[in-house]
Amino acid sequence: MPTNPLTWMIFLPLLGAAVILCLPRNAHQLIKSVAAAATVPPLLMAFSLFQSFDRTIADMQYVTKIPWIASFNIEYFIGVDGISITMVLLTALLSFICIFASWGIEKAVKGYFALFLLLDTAMMGVFCALDFFLFFVFWEVMLLPMYFLIGIWGGPRREYAAIKFFLYTMVGSVLMLVVMLALYFYNDPHTFDLLELAKRAPTYSATFQRFAWLALFIGFAIKIPAFPFHTWLPDAHVEAPTAISVILAGVLLKMGTYGILRINYPILPQGTLEFAYWCLVALGVLNIVYGALCAMAQTDFKKLIAYSSISHMGYVMFGMATFTSQGIDGAVLQMFNHGTVTAMLFLLVGVIYDRAHHREINGFGGIAGIMPFYTGWTALAFFAAMGLPGLSAFISEVLVLLGGWRYYPVMTLIAASAVVLTAGYMLWTMQRIYLGAPNEKYLTLPDISAREVFTLVPLGILVVVLGVYPQPILDLIGVSLHKLNEVVLSAGQGGPLASTGTPPIVR
Amino acid sequence: MIYAALFYLIAGLTVFCALGVALSRNVVYSAFFLMGALLGAAGLYGFLLADFVAVVQILVYVGGILVLTLFAIMLTHQIAEVEVSNRSVGRLPAAILVIVTGVGMGLAIFRAPWHTAPSGEPPPTTYGIGEAFLGPYLLPFELASVVLLTALIGAIVLSRRELRD
Amino acid sequence: MSHPIEVGYLRWIVLLPLLGAIINGLFGAHIQKRLGRGAIAAIACTPVAIAFLISVSAFFQLLGLEPNQRFLLDDMSKWIHVGDLKLNLAFWVDPLSCTLILVVTGIGGLIHLYSVGYLDDEPSIWRYFAYLNLFTAAMLTLVLGDSLLVMFVGWEGVGLCSYALIGFWYKDLNNATAGSKAFIVNRIGDFGFVLGMFALYWCLDESGQGTLIFRELAERVHLISDQKVFGIAAATFITLAFFVGATGKSAQIPLYVWLPDAMAGPTPVSALIHAATMVTAGVYMIARMSFLFDMAPDTLAVIATIGTATAFLAATIGVAQWDIKKVLAYSTVSQLGFMFIAMGVGAYSAGIFHLFTHAFFKACLFLGSGSIIHALHHEQDMRNMGGLKKYMPITFLTFFVSTLAIAGIPPFAGFFSKDEILWKAWSSPHGSGWIWLFGSMAAGFTAFYMFRQVFLTFFGEYRGGQAHGHGHADHGHAADHAHAVHGGHGHGQEPHESSKVITGPLVLLALGAILTGFLNVPGALGGHHIFDNWLAPVLQAGSHGAASPAHGAAGAHGVASELAADVEHVAHSVAHDPFEYILMSVSVGIALFGIFLAWLVYEKKAISPERFSEVLGGVPYNLVYNKYYVDEVYQATLIRGTLALSRILSAFDRWIIDGAVNGAAAVVRVVARVEGAFDTYVVDGAVNLVGAVSLWAGNRMRAIQTGHIYSYLYAIVIGVAVVLFVRLI
């Protein structure tokens, strides 16, 4: 029996999927219960992981390293550090919640939940993998259930959206594969071990770093999604069922930024310093402003949230490239906070969509008078998304912008101006959907149900608690990120940027 | 001389019975002609100093296969219908074809330069055959037993009434 | 600055109202159903009252300390510790914040009480009180926060509550829009605030001293004196950024547009948030960081200019308004302008003093107007009022006193505070005659429009009665309840005085409007600058604070003697400029002239208002009447512009970026289709041909398969025979 909780967290959902496949097709209730049961232990383990995680060291913890395909030196190598622990927690939580958010699925229940649990395994695997090959395998495994979950259980244009998602991500995967193999063969002895690859970072030539960095970046940028690789996201979100949107925005998008932090940063530090400004800072700020402006023009509620996701992910890109403790911690915190906040938003969109069967923002009006509790929850989520103090996203956005000012004041200025835009589109949406005279058509809509509240409560608590007291998460991530930041910055000392002194890049 | 006369007698019996099988109108008669032909063949084996094969021929063929055949006849036809059961059609083309083939084969028999060795006295055959079966022919021998077993089971399965229906 | 005294009770000033907000917010609906409205009111009012008592005790604790030691700190817990940034959730009280919390909890408490009476026809009162308590908590956080970021939490928090309360009657979309407008405009200010905060932090970090905690900032701020940001002095940039924040929150040009619209909220909200407390946050913030602003004379000049312009323009707009609350709103904007003038000329304590007195009389005015509006069933148009003096004597009296105060008539509070500002505008090295001139003119306009309001509302004959229905339509939500509650008071009946819950706070506030001015009687009038000296330890850092009082602990007891003792040294440190008396008389004269004019036009009716506007000339009148078209200009440029940009970008996203993706896909598809055609007709054709041939042959040859054993036998035998003969021949 494996003793590493991470192994259990990765493969328990898979076990659940196998069990579901053995159940009769029509035993809907049983299937759903099994799916829920398969996500509970990882959640509990995540709690204990959170308790027992050593916050004072930057090294990998809960490491398991056993040979997998020995002839290619591929290992089953997993572990967590401060960068990935928050993502593991988030994945465990959102998977659990999304099972309940999927309770209303009626079409091909068995397939849905089996695929969902497979997706869960893949996501958890991506965040735990420390072997590039293993990482890649999980990364690819994730695609398949996602494709089917959008393509079968999605909205009217689901095939288009699913194929678009699939092709986009495949392009990224191909680039990642190329770099992975390049790194493998560049090193002697060949290895896929990410930590080992990072140790040998000084031996990579500048040209190699540049090409590898860019290829990897494009691969990850598609996932984030960074402008101009983002157009799959609105389509995928609009068509995906609610729970899948939640997973997509809550977890999958983070894989892009996580990948950059896990692979680009430590393995290709000089490439990171060289491209940080244009690829992360400039694109990140563009994401923030562009996403906010695009969101403002949307009339589809879900599309609006999708664009707001693009905007918020810009903070992560910006923050990680600030090379200050505040900025980089803020970026990782924002990854977590965006996961909870945007999950709430998508769940809430799902609630109204289930009742009214459309998402046209201008087609509502005065919902607050009809569904007051629902509106209360929405207000909480909206204000959190706007980065209002006391709610979690505020802390991370302020930290990112604060960190950003040190080396990139102009960019920070532009990025900060987006707080106005965000408030603008959020409040405008709020006004059009919830305020005003109640729409006659929807007077009989029932208020939010207990099950829906159940999915929202944990997220709501997290949003408030982390808004008032973010220190638990900051403690969790601080040491590892500090070390990562040092690694990247010190790589600049011997590299082409050694002469520029304290600020690595000011342009 | 007696030896040759005996040979012709047995060979004639065999040929006669074989033709009887071919030409008889009644399938029961055919079966009994077949028995004669098989016994004749066993006699010929005796002439050829293959005493073991002759005994096997009588035991297996006459005692086993033929009885089986008769059983089959009884099971498939009521006795009353015996007369009309052995229909045979298209005798002319069959006869032409058989004759043509026979001519060809006869030519082959007499034209072929058969290799004949001096016919010394062979040792007792049962002993030698037993040695050969447990020696160089062990594998085919065992395979044969498997084949028989399979055939046995197959036959039982095929004739089980409930499975057929 | 000396070490702070650690106390554990300051947190409750913030937490109690927050608790009230949470209870009412989460369970209010049930409580209201089970226990009635009284329970809601009690849950809401009690925490504020207790917070007030705690504030008072904090005040006395401060008073018991030496002026330089007056500093209490309540450090609750770690908050954000990242890298060198170490922020705690901590609250502090010094004379400046103590003044503000007294105002917030004191006046706030009165307004809570008043709301109970004012909103007696509101069905979901729990929601209202939850917001109001939350606002109080946020405002106290703003004031008490010991670092810029904690302050910012309150800063945004009050904006949120303001949004919620302006849009309280959300079923009317106009109210909701007004709320959104307030929030978004405030956000523009917040944008400036955060930028200032970031720049300040990193400028200090250059010397490894990065911090956002006020008391450390005060000590380290000299470190940034020779730094530059974007090519201008760091101090100037930072203070300008903070000032942008202040203009947003305190409704200064160019961000004042939200405040008049904010009158869509319930009147007590207007009194508390949009007159007494939240809008003064910008003033407070500048005073809080006076040490920084003192380093940036350029910024001070900008502040003074903006303040003057705001004071003057808003006053002119106020002249032409008919809505009783809009008049007060523009008056608030104008008075805030005065406070900024004070900030701009470096007279921080004068500004804070005006903030203090203004809180009383403006709250009183708003609550008085609320009393009228309540009595007239949500009628807000002054043209439908008149003669209310005799129906509502208490309301009239308090309103009138406050009007005198705002008009700057001695000895009411406004006289002392406004005159102090105008004098400082003239005499301070940062000031100038122009500021004084426009300030005085604004004061004159103020006197005019305030008395215009008094005359229109309380004097003459009652012009209402027919227009009640109209008033109801404005607030349709409350119409049903209005009838139910005011059962004995139907259409056409005369208005009557409001209940004691409403008049009580009015009287108390009016007393404040009379008395608070005496706290800071200028030396020229034989006063002791008690208020200035109270604030001196906080605001003295700059060159314009009173001279540092260097005296031992005064052994005396009691507030008055203690304060008097503090003051002693500075009271006459500034020589009395005879000019001060002249200016004082001139400004009082201007105010009196304004009142006289108002009397002529609206009471004596010697000049008809129409004539008056003609005299003023069509264009200026229209300009004023339409608020200088600022809203329209913003609408046409900024809002339309942003929306257009967003639509263009969205189209760009949809057609260009996604188009490129889809285009690439289309190209691939075309290629695929060509290839597909080749595949279909050539490659597949060949394959299919083979298949077709096989099929054809199979069909032909199937005849051979007869199913008859003998036919197979024939075939075999014939084959054997053929082979045989072939071999033989």
Place this chain on the structure above:
Amino acid sequence: MIEIGLHHYLVVSLIVFLAGLFTVLTRRNAIGILMGVELILNSANINYVAFSRFGGGGYDGQIFSIFVIMLAAAEAAIGLAIVLGIYRKFETIDVEATDTLRG
């Protein structure tokens, strides 16, 4: 009278073979056809034993003939079982009636 030699046996075998062939070709009765097959097998066996006797090859021919007998037994068992099955299905063992496999 010449010595009884290989050719004698071969001729007998040929006649038996032809008789079996004729039986197989003309019978429409499945059991009859099986009997024809037995004749053909016997003719082959006679050849084997004869070649064994006159070719001087030891026991090989005899052993092969024993294998053939064995196979014949198996074949008979299976064949007759099939015939019985056909009879149950079609109520006849006339091979003309059982043309289900016709293409």
